[in-house]
Amino acid sequence: MYLSFKNKRIAQILSVLPNKEVLFEDEMENYNFTIAKSLKLKAAMGYNKRRIAEDGTTSSDLCIHGLEYLFNKDLLNKEEIDALILVTQTPDYIMPPTSNIIQGHFSLKQDMVCMDINQGCAGYVIGLMQSFMLLEQEAINKVVLLNADVLSPKVSKKDRNSNPLIGDAASVTVLEKTINHTEIVFSIKMNGEGAFALQIPAGGAKLPNNDQTAISEEDAHGNFRSKDHLVMKGDEVFNFVQSEVPPLILELLSQTHHDKEDIDYYMFHQPNKFMLQKLADKIGIARDKMPSNIVEEFGNSSGVTIPLNITHNLSNILPEKKLKLCLSGFGVGLTWGATIIDLDKDTYLNTINYKK
Template sequence: MAAFLKAISYYLPETILTNEELVKEFPEWTVEKVAKKVGISQRHIAAKDEFVSDMAVSASKKLFTENKIDPSEIDFVLLCTQSPDYFLPTTACLVQDRLGIPKTAGALDFNQGCSGYVYGLALAKGLVAAGIAQNILLITSEVYSKHIQASDKGNRTIFGDAASASLISTDGFAEIGEFELGTDGSGYEDLIVKNGGMKSTKLGDDSAEDYLYMNGSAVFNFTIAAVPGLIDGTLKKNGEESVSGIDWFVFHQANSFMLNHLRKKVGIEKENFLMHMQNCGNTVSSTLPIVLKEHKHSFKSGDKIVLAGFGVGYSWGGNMLTVV
């Protein structure tokens, strides 16, 4: 049975952190330097008492309202996050209850980052194909700001908080095609929060290992090496010979420098390459659905859209959507 992306909504927290505000804390930088380096002017930051479940609920309620969806129709909840409310219970269970989704629905979290939306589409398609569920609520929600140390100017310029909610069903505006997925766990230390898991629980001393660490140059090198092959594999899996047969490309919105480098390396024309991060930053697993939502008005029947997610893990995933 075919699976379709039926609807998308997203939520951004009210608090906005602008480049002007960041430069006040880090005067060695300028507003122009930040904008040029990462292509981001502002990012949304979750409130102190706002967490993944809160944002997930807000995004889902927007989805239900904007698309006249009754929560009783949902028969599975997939929630992608690397900043869950608790180690346990599963955040998806909290969201199921708060949204009034039937108790007969399945619900699970999966800990994936920048490739998370593509992986979520793969899981949802599998549930539909197996006849396990027909209306899957796929949520991405991250509060990376709570992982970042106040003195970490590099990561604070890049990451913003956000949540998205998508409905995957047996009909919709775009059919979900074939997937190209990959993993290289040897790079796990290049983007990591060391403390907090069962392997290292030394919390409370405000050490650097309590917060997000990113080896930017290593992540950049991984991306430049992995993404061209990811695109090639995704095209082949979907019966396409070259990038010229694709109408739109949506890459994980890491930063503008990396994306422009990748676009040129893969050979994608600028007008076919969609971006939307200037006013929300790198929102991790929510970047792809945000771009799709913002540009949905540009899609027409028959259009082919290639999605590419890549990053923490290392992990990468590609898929092709075909607009019906």
């Protein structure tokens, strides 16, 4: 499905990283691999460092820290916010919506829209799409899109499929109306038949958490996890990404009359380095046009890897040159989507660390 927007832009992106850094070498003994094998995988997959939240730190904490920073620096005016969207798989509570909690924390005006969206690795792209849809309304001139995940507590330390990569992070993206006729086009696809390729089996209504769901069991590949933990069918996810994402990108380029070279950077979600390099090769673009350093330096923080990719890698480049970016996210759902969007030279980009 293609969706098209005009006269809108991203004005600011701020990424928020927790301070706790975990090194792959410090956890290697959990994974039941030889040291030599672990080090080979480190190079191929991009296992290196990851940032995780301290116990008790939640998605709203990271988001509130980011918003406070923007308010305190006079980069964002509370009164101007007409909608607050939070994309997360780790809300503070099942109810109420975490976006409402954040609205209440800052005593934002009541004449606004708050909305939680349950999405994962494609969540930033879905959140941008929803933000631009809200900006179509006359009453809405500025939208704050929050994207946050604190998934590390939901991953077994002895799951070598997921634990070496998982990171926590949040981002605050401010979107607004502008006089710019450059079209912003999204391509979004969903396949619920693959919904259980990425899952936390227990904790919802179908299987509430209990003593049984907390029991850790060994799978066929030597990973230990319980039903309270994230489980990823790695082979299925890899095949899904390799088969569905390249045609999505090539068709979006064709639909918008762009050549591959017209795009300055392909800022994709970063599940692991190996998958990204294979995607770049398959799409036919240089690997340095698709950065893969976020997963190595900070871990895979679901959809937040996209805004973090932008703030970490482009904050020194953007002031010199307006950039045309292709953003793409893919994962839980199964959901995959992409957009081609310009970032103006004056777009505020920054990465900060969370402080309690």
